[in-house]
Amino acid sequence: MAETTVSVLPSIASVPAAEWDGCGAGGDPFTTHRFLAALEESGSVGKGTGWHPSHLVARIGGAVAGVAPLYVKTHSQGEYIFDHPWADAYQRAGGRYYPKLQCAVPFTPASGSRLIAADPQVQAALLAAMEHVAGKAGLSSAHVTFCTAAERALGEEQGWLGRTTTQYHWQNAGYGSYDDFLAVLSSRKRKALRKERERANAFGGRIVSLRGDDIRPEHWDAMWAFYQDTGGRKWGRPYLTRAFFDALHRTMRNDCLLIMAERGGVPVAGALNLIGRDALYGRYWGCIEDHPFLHFELCYHRAIDWAIAHGLGRVEAGAQGEHKLARGYLPAQTHSIHWVADPGFRRALSGYLDEEIAAVGDDMAETAAFGPYRRGPQQMVF
Structure with a gap:
């Protein structure tokens, strides 16, 4: 050899x-x-x-x-x-x-x-x-x-x-819909998540999922603003440069899923996910307006929706966060x-x-x- x-x-x-x-x-x-x-x-x-x-x-x-x-x-x-x-x-x-x-x-x-x-x-x-x-x-x-x-x-x-070490992941047990996933939860938890999603979606705008050529430069501008806000609060300064998001658009927009909340046509919150062969990876979230439960809707519930619709086996929602447990993400x-x-x-x-x-x-x-x-x-x- x-x-x-x-x-x-x-x-x-x-x-x-x-x-x-x-x-x-x-x-x-x-x-x-x-x-x-x-x-x-x-x-x-x-x-x-x-x-x-x-x-x-x-x-x-x-x-x-x-x-x-x-x-x-x-x-x-x-x-x-x-x-x-x-x-x-x-x-x-x-x-x-x-x-x-x-x-x-x-x-x-x-x-x-x-x-x-x-x-x-x-x-x-x-x-x-x-x-x-x-x-x-x-x-x-x-x-x-x-x-x-x-x-x-x-x-x-x-x-x-x-x-x-430990993270929290959501596993797809062959669900055909989000309601199928809810059906395996306890009655109390099922009702709580339905109510949570209703409140999140009542923020006064619409939520869109964007991939590939549907993602436009103005969406990256908004995502950069969200990322800067979150990064500044968590790490002191953001790790990524603005040019990184431009590079993602040029070479990886088909690997990206942006879930954006818009109000009056203006993005007010967003979550960036990357798409793998069998998993959706939640990476960055941010907002310029605070609305009850919108974070959970964009980062966790909509990620589950998308994974089920596209037959992915799991959602990895990033590091830490015991709040993910109540939303079906287990250790x-x-x-x-x-x-x-x-x-x-x-x-x-x-x-x-x-x-x-x-x-x-x-x-x-x-x-x-x-x-x-x-x-x-x-x-x-x-």
Whole structure:
């Protein structure tokens, strides 16, 4: 068998889109060449952002056999699997936590393949290359976040530390309509959601779902205003640039679903979703007017409507948010793996993660028991 070689590339533009996507990127839209290119070309990652592209490309006999989106990070912002306490502890002990390596999709808490290759041996080579790059540069650690369960298992086989975190996902049990979904809920919860949707839709305007060429430049102007408002309140400053939304329109508008609330012909609230092969991914929400329950309608209920209508298996509505539970979104595991250079720090993290995994499992079971379904947490994903 020909030897597998792995190279580090300073930008996604250094590898042709057909070769990158040909490795299997595209089960979700976020690891596609076009999405990563939109981040780089818009200046959302790169110089001055703390996200410095260092993508890996594995070749066998000169042919691209695997890829991994990789960044040198100088902070822990925009990751959603939090290691800030790790950084604090390491630095209090006299170490230098940053920079570190991060194999991830920036600003995107959506699970999917990060070691993008059909052959597990190539995936293993990508992991080994991360260890080599981090070790050679004297970096504290390398992290693969929101990876698949299989990638986590592979990483643990190679000595990486596994971590479990939680999100809330809605699972499509073959529903033919939103009413079919409501039918599996308890009577009280069913009535509450119907009333909630009625109040949301009485805001004094109309709600439209837009995809592809139906999305016009003025819709992106509105979405940018919404995003700035939400980003400014949550993160201090938005991660994405205005140019990123223009890049989405140019190369990914067929992957986008905008759900907009308009009043008097003016957009007053909106939610941006991206469409995968079997999932709808809720990403950004914002508004310039406050209306009762409109957030829940645009982000959660309309996403369920769309997933049912288009036969998608689930809706992933982003990080955190126990308020999603009452709307049918139940706890689901998310995975990451972590390589740590310092043996003492690694031992300390290993013990911490063992305790955290047990606590996460207990919390998921307890939380799911409070879900709206009649027969308990039958949809909980482990």
